[in-house]
Amino acid sequence: MADITKVLVVGSGAMGAQIAMVCSLAGLEVAVQDVAEASLERAREELTQRMQRSVDKGRITAEERDASFTRMRFGTDLAEAAKGVDIAIEAAVEKIDVKRSLFADLDRLTPEHAILATNSSSFVPSKIADATTRPDRVVGMHFFNPALVMKCVEVVRGPQTSDETAAMTVALVERLGKTAVVVDKEIPGFIANRLLNAVRDEAIRLLEGGYASVESIDTAARTALGYPMGPFELMDLTGIDIGYHTKQARFEETGHPADAPSRSVVDKVERGELGRKTGKGWYDYTNEGNH
Template sequence: MDIKKCVVLGAGTMGGGIAQLLAQNGIETVLTDVRGDIVQGALNKIKKGLAARVEKGKMTEEESAGILSRISGTTGLEAAAGCDFVIEAVLEDVSLKKEIFSKLDSITRQDVILATNTTACSLSEIASAVKNPDRVIGMHFFNPPVVMKLVEIMPALQTSPQTVERTRAFAESLGKEPVVTLKEGVAGIASRVLAALLNEAVWVLEEGIGSAADIDKAMKMGANQPMGPLELIDLIGIDIHLAKTETLYSKLGDARYRPCYLLKKMVAAGYLGRKSGKGFYDYSQIPPVPTKL
């Protein structure tokens, strides 16, 4: 397959990482967002990350310069004209994604695959915004896209087998290990299974059965997990995890995804996790209110 130039829409956490991955694999990449300062911020972040790798001896100056020379930034969607593959990674909002896909329909060549990195928006609904929906597909990267090996390739109802195969081959050419879902689910396999597991860990904390540290220790030592579930929620972002479980709960109506009230309280209080914000470990240091049975 001859994919020489790609556009990545959305220069946030995922879009920036996907753009870097593509450029690292020799693809000319255009990164776009709604504002120039957002694009510039993403380009600066990529530059800083590469400089750190050069400093650690993991990459040469020339390799880093080559990667940076293949990424350009802009605003608007016009950059999609002349591209061979589109990856959309804008906010998780199905109306916004449909609006963008409808515009891309007239900007791009008809043989260009339009991939969305959505976690849980309906792929078939996004595809419905395009005249030729068999070229729309879910291509779900994991954070950080440069490091994580898995890419879930998720066909919509309308996606053609050719689009699936071309996307799978493209993911492999990027050094990824694709998994192709047999049909569209509410989210990909990893997101769905993981959300239930992570949610259960919060319930165990909420019920006062174990401390955050012991819940994570139990899952690391007893289930061979590389990271504890609460540590992982902190890394993903408590607000992002909450939004995901709320979506799964509303779409599946299954109690396994009912978000724990503790999550809502923590988000309302500004406990956002990630590396900088307070997370489950800060929370668990707040002494519980004594209860009498």
Template sequence: MNVKTIAVIGAGSMGHQIAMLSALAGYKTNLQDLKNEALEKAKLDLTKIMDKWVAKEKITIEAKDQAFENLFFTTDIREAAGQADLVIEAVVEKLEVKREVFAELDQIVPSHTVLATNSSTIVSSLIADATSRPDKVCNMHFFFPPLVMDCVEVVKGEHTSDQTAQLAMEICSQLNRTAVLLQKEISGFIANRILFAIQKEAMALYEGGYANYKDIDKITRKALSHPIGPFELMDLSGIDVGYYVMQQQYAETGDPKDKPSKTITEKVEAGELGRKTGKGFYEYGTKVNR
């Protein structure tokens, strides 16, 4: 399939940067969000990042201008996806919302269009049956922040056709991202399963009073050579994001060990979501730009 237009649904932390990768790769790219403010913020943040890239000579000014010419912002899902060959969904991590979005997209997009979800955990078989084209549904899991992190997990469910998985892999390579194909579904995929195991253990050690979160981060950085500690990483990616992921896993497994911990729940209820709100485990002074 000759992909010309890519739509990204949801212009939050992930969506706006996935859309930029697509625009930089030369695709006509439509970024859609329900909220106009999210689109305005996306525009502002992308302008700042691309200006920095130009200043650091990562891209030319012409490449930046061309990418912005390729990129369209809209609150209208029909306008965004009506002509799209590939849609990448990056809305909130709630299964029922994703199913609604996929059902709506199925009605809007051409019959050849592939629908991918950027979910951190939810396998696409839980969403595919909301559409009439399960063979064209798969996971394309980018990592935060997509403009920096060079990895995408493409997950092929039993319903996903070989052509769909192949197309997702090819697009990743066009977006200049290393893609890895998972031939079988598992909730949370590979990287996050490993990461959550570390975060769960870090949280249990903190809640058990064995060390404070700063020292757990320090040990993880110094002794295990991780570039960033588990609590610092939760602040960076958004404590609410992890919270929804755990809720989803608990809904799927029913295992109390998968439930969001007491500390995570308290942080979310207090609106202390990490860097994006200026406070999570650590304080960031003023509200930080995503």
């Protein structure tokens, strides 16, 4: 089992940029590729600011920061970025046709031994693997936001993912200083999000049934269950539309009414009340600092 030393991260949004920095901080060579030069520039700027804050807080030294940036290269040329890599981690837009097309390109451009991993939070590996000639080396590698901070990485095995691929991916996760959680049999939503979604769905049922207020449900989650924030607070933080689109996609796939977005969530999305980013969601953030 060869060591992974060179990483390609495709997509330079918030997740892709932070995954790339996590890899670089662990001493790996990292190529960051994106179709948009502006996105790459934004990623560079945001990572520079984040790393400076880490230096200021004493988490890393200035030398470690500088060394991490020397191990990174940014570019729009996928063929160039894919040369000699041991693993490609896809963090592109959550659209299955885009991912399948990208994985077909990665299959063609990366070395034969390279693992092709997807950071998708919603698509299982088998939805993507058959776009390649190496389904045994396709795996889910689901980081959580913010990737620089969150410890958990779900390693999702597709039906054709080999034992060696899974083992190498787990070893890489551990090298990054993260905790690998293996999903032995693929299922939409994997582990953490399925648990989270079950709590969210029950919270909405309690609210819509008139059993308790948003505030009461969130307070119970924090003070009885030890959650850092309640389900409604979390929806506001991540964006109510994110959960809406996830549920809508699941409903379109299964046709099961239980998988459809709830009425109150649909109402919020239609009114543009998507949480903190719009100033209002389950709570009102127009006077920031107050619910």
